[in-house]
Amino acid sequence: MGIDISSVLDKASLSDLTALKLHEKYLIGPHILGIEVTQGIQYFRASRHLTDPADRGPDNSLQLVAYKTAWVRVYVRAGWGGAVNLSGNLEIRAMRNKRWLPVWVDVGTLTPQTPGTVTAQTLPDYAAERGNITATLNFIVPAEDMAGHMSFKANIWRSNDATSAIVDSETLEADVSLLQTLRVRGLMVAYNGSNAAGNGNLNIAAPTVGDLQTTAAWSHTVFPVQADGVFSSAGTVTLTVPLTGAATAPGGCSPGWFTLNGQLAAAKANDGNRTDVVYYGLLPNGVPMGPVIGCASNGVTSGGIGNGVTMAHELGHFAGLPHAPCGTPGNPNYPAYEPYDPAATPTASIGEYGLDINDGSIHPPAQKDFMSYCSPRWTSIYTHQRLTNNAIFAPTSVYPRIRIPELVDPWLWPWEYIPDPAPEPWDIWKNRIEELRMRPVITLIGTFERDASITMQHVMRVDAQSTIATGVPTKMVAELLGANGEVLASAPVMRIPADAHGEGGCGCGGGCGDGEPAVFGFQAMVPNVGRGEALRIVHVGALDDADGKLRRPLTVAWERKASRRPLKLGDIAVKASARGVTLAWKVEGEGADGAPVSCSVQFSKDGGRSWNGAAVGIEGGKVQLSPDALPSGKLIFRVLAHDGFDTTTRESDAVELAVRAPSVAVMSPVAGARVEAGAPMRLWGSAQSSSGERIDSEHFEWLLDGKVVGRGREVWINAPKPGRHEARLVVTDGRAEGDASAGFTTHDPDHEEQAPR
Structure with a gap:
């Protein structure tokens, strides 16, 4: 300079x-x-x-x-x-x-x-x-x-x-005064399938809410959001096929990833497809995968435990950010920051000096935006500005005339925490409720194949929001037909853009170039106006230039007729224990047109006004739910049986779940971190109570190597002398106590031995 x-x-x-x-x-x-x-x-x-x-x-x-x-x-x-x-x-x-x-x-x-x-x-x-x-x-x-x-x-x-x-x-x-909040719903993935060699079986449990919290620490660091977030589970899916195999197209996804993304989309729909939270599929360590090691669809993004940079990247897509131009063509609006980029040729440089608030480390302007495929990564001028006043963080002010609370019970919908009667002006509250209100829909989730055929994975009738985040319209329409073939309701079939990641680098799963890829996942949300007699997906012509309406259908890509009789659900047996909640039920009937029968489970803590996803894709009549994913108190469970056309539901009797310890996570230091002795060190934690209530900062106690060093969600100390250490966080919510710890190492850079030659 x-x-x-x-x-x-x-x-x-x-x-x-x-x-x-x-x-x-x-x-x-x-x-x-x-x-x-x-x-x-x-x-x-x-x-x-x-x-x-x-x-x-x-x-x-x-x-x-x-x-x-x-x-x-x-x-x-x-x-x-x-x-x-x-x-x-x-x-x-x-x-x-x-x-x-x-x-x-x-x-x-x-x-x-x-x-x-x-x-x-x-x-x-x-x-x-x-x-x-x-x-x-x-x-x-x-x-x-x-x-x-x-x-x-x-x-x-x-x-x-x-x-x-x-x-x-x-x-x-x-x-x-700008207040933004990261609210994440975890789509927890368990694995029960063959190992990578194909000569044995693996059974890996789904991650916990604590895993979700620690994985989100890097997102909290680089996103313009407050330090306290809201974390909860939107239910579990069980993956039964390995994520191995070749991509269906260069730079695309393998079949196993399309299966997983369909399951995640179904879990999201079962949870109401909420737009006031961001969804993230969390994979356990050990799932066989490769050469494609990631295929995250916008709106149903996923990544592994502890991979915080991937989570931030995928949540950035959820916020509407394309790839930054490095390692991929990327966002055409991303600027070139000269002299760190060639003149008028952006390469995803961050453009200014960054600083990690956890330890004060500096990120030079030539480093790369985390939305790119290049490293080392940090946030940029451009991305910071795009994430400021971004709708996914529910931006508000610290002193507005009125506001909906930003840190609320994750298992309640807005109408449960908006005051009654609401303060003036009522229209502000009313409009917000209408934006988030559930509506009956028929959600169709599947894969469009290379030969233009359709593989349908899930047909579910649920109450959900009909917005498909970042979906791209296709030249197909989903329709519900009446007895005489009349169209009762319809909705566009939306392609879910997918970003594939390979072992030899990263590429686009058909979502970076122009036009539709040969193979892609899709979803449609058709208004559930009645049972109807058939569901179908049709190819349509171009939009009519005069009135913007679709021309008449050209060909039928997929069709399924209603079953002769709907499924029947028996009583639901509910058993609660320290290991969680076990549900059992019986289903009578067969799938429509030979479709498989599957079930999903929801729960409510407010007498049936707000329903939350608990599990999807259950082929038998039994499921065990982790206590980590459920609130304490009185709950009602609901089983939804899907025959590929209809959905039959049945509710359980109320059951009381005992209070459990808060879900506690050490966000900083990261487990295994290497810290300079004597440097400023941030002890930062997160905790979610089993009741859904927010836990006050004074109930957070920090211990370093067994000795109390402070109270609060955030405590600053000077890093201890060189050696191995443990930071432990103990949190009580007035009913139970939970804890978490992270081991780390400190070093003295002035007295380190040089590595052998």
Whole structure:
């Protein structure tokens, strides 16, 4: 970048010269150059490194979000007096009641992170300073303090001055009122099928909600969302075929992946196909797979336990982000950040300096966006801006006139936690309820084959939202027909774009180029207006240019007639134990047109007003549900038997489930992490109560190697001396106590032996 010869004038050039009244001390004595507040990536003096003015932004103009940890970097200069060691503090104030009574409150005064001092230079190199966390005075603002309109006042003094006489101060104000929340519903995958060699069987249990929480830690770090999320299970599926075999087309998915994605789509529909949460299929370790090692369809994305980068990438697709252009053609709107990209040729560079709020590590601008196929990965200017005010995070304000709570019971629908009567204006609440309301639908899930035939996997009649997230319309329509062949209801058949990942690299499963791939998964949501006599999928012509209506069908791709008599369900036996809940029932009847009969299970904790997915694809009349996936208290279970055309339902008697320990997860440090001894270290955890109620921060207790070191969802310490250590989190919700731990290693970089040659 070259020497920053203008550094002594930066303070003047970044503000009004007349108002600043440049004093002699800025030329001679130590002073503050500027303040950067970052939660992952931030603009700061962008003109010093981004060569295209269109890529630049004012200092600190990338949006901050409420209740997410922030690092405040204070940049200092020595003036012409030569290098000097400086220390200081950070005074924080916030306006928390801006709408009703705009009063500033003192949040607190922070001391700098270890080592607590910095050597101020006169003319430091820009890249060397921004790329080195030790080149600035650093302050960590805990997540619970980041909210409202905030003021950060930095004071500095000479570190050898016993009186701490302030030599310079600077204040930065920032809007931290945007509140976004990550709410994840896990589609838990169990495996009961052949091993990779095909000479034995594997039986692998489905992951837990705790696994979902720890896997989401990286997403929480790079997404502009508050530190506290909502995690729950949307039910389990059992995969019985290995994810091995060749792709159906170059860069595409193998048959096993299409099977899994169909199961995940069915589980999502069984859970109501909710749009107020994001769904993620979580695979256990050990499932045979390859050469295709991932095929995540938008809306039913999936990945393995602990693979946080994959989860963030796939949830990014769920949020509407295409691939960033590196390793794949990618998003045509992604900018080139010169000089880190060739002129007008984007390669997914992140564009600014990133910072990991968990440990303060710096990510240079040339690193790659996590939505690309290149590494090392971090979030970019572009992706941060696209995920700000993104609907999947239910963006709101920390002080609106009214708001729907963002941290709510994961097993209730909005009409269960909206006040009754609702405050004015009622239309806001009414519109939100209508957006999320369940409606009777017939969901058809299958695969369009290379020969234009259709393999139907699931036909289910459920109450769900009919939106198919990121689905792409095809030239097919699904129809429900009456006794005389009349169309009672119809819906477009939506292709589910799939991103395939291979062992030798990554490619597009037909979702990156123009036109439809030869083989793809699809889903249709037909309004369930009555039983009807037949279901079919038809190929149609192009859209009529005059009125936008579809031309008459050309050919029938698939059809199924109603069975002569619907299935019959017997009473449901429910047995609760410490291992979970066992349900048993009997089904009489056969599938329509030879279709297999399958069952799914739902549960309700509010007397049948809100139903949640518990399991799908059950071919026998028995299932055991993990207690981890169920709330405590009084529940009703519902079995839905699907014959490929009709769905028959039956509810159980209410059963009381005992209170269980909270589901606890250590989000930071990551198990197996290697941390520099003495460096700032974030102890950060997540917990979900069995009742669905939020657990207050004071009920989180942290232990390091068996000794209590603090309370709260987030605690900052200096990493212990070199060696192996254990961070343990104990959480109580007033009824039961749960815990989780993560082992990690600390090291001293100045006293490490060099690796043998």
